[in-house]
Amino acid sequence: MTGGKIRIVVVDDQALVRRGFALILGEEPDIVVVGEAGDGKEALSVCREQDPDVVLMDVRMPVLDGVEATRRLVAGSRARVLMLTTFDLDAYVYQAIRAGASGFMLKDVRPDDLAHAVRTVAVGDTMLAPAITRRLVEEFVSRPAPGTVPDATSALTEREREVLMQIARGRSNAEIAKDLVLSETTVKTHVTRILTKLGVRDRVQAVVLAYECGLVRPGAL
Numbered sequence: 378m379t380g381g382k383i384r385i386v387v388v389d390d391q392a393l394v395r396r397g398f399a400l401i402l403g404e405e406p407d408i409v410v411v412g413e414a415g416d417g418k419e420a421l422s423v424c425r426e427q428d429p430d431v432v433l434m435d436v437r438m439p440v441l442d443g444v445e446a447t448r449r450l451v452a453g454s455r456a457r458v459l460m461l462t463t464f465d466l467d468a469y470v471y472q473a474i475r476a477g478a479s480g481f482m483l484k485d486v487r488p489d490d491l492a493h494a495v496r497t498v499a500v501g502d503t504m505l506a507p508a509i510t511r512r513l514v515e516e517f518v519s520r521p522a523p524g525t526v527p528d529a530t531s532a533l534t535e536r537e538r539e540v541l542m543q544i545a546r547g548r549s550n551a552e553i554a555k556d557l558v559l560s561e562t563t564v565k566t567h568v569t570r571i572l573t574k575l576g577v578r579d580r581v582q583a584v585v586l587a588y589e590c591g592l593v594r595p596g597a598l
Contacts, residue, residue, distance in 0.1 A: 417446025451477030
């Protein structure tokens, strides 16, 4: 962040939608829109120039879609991606999470919720709490055939597995600390170790892996 402000790039192939989001976020005192793009390829170019903290990325776009743009962006920059979609059960969204997106929201999101989502992603957390996240994860992660995904969670300690299951329920560090009778500092340490052991970037990726490995099962939470 520069000067305490979150630098954001807005990416959407519809100019009016893109401008609308940029105007909404530009009104926030702690957010500055440093660029806009109309497709994934242009987004990569703008992000190389502007080095944003967060990229607000549409899923479906011409030239280069949001999923592939996210995959390339996450691999080559520090930016975190917040995906936008028109559909609440969109297969592309699951692909986007697998590509490295830190969260996603529907395009009819309220302005206050959009700003909150940007702030949440900017500080390294994920948009995991909304009900749509759980529905999507359960819908699409339930598809792999049993045994096709190695149990990467086997490297976790019992306590770390407990914390991961709490994360899958969408709980914050403070809530996890209360439920497991731990300090928030201890929970943060566990979360960091979980991400390192699983080789994932953030909490969303960890939860997806937990579902795929069978530690957490659709409908069980």
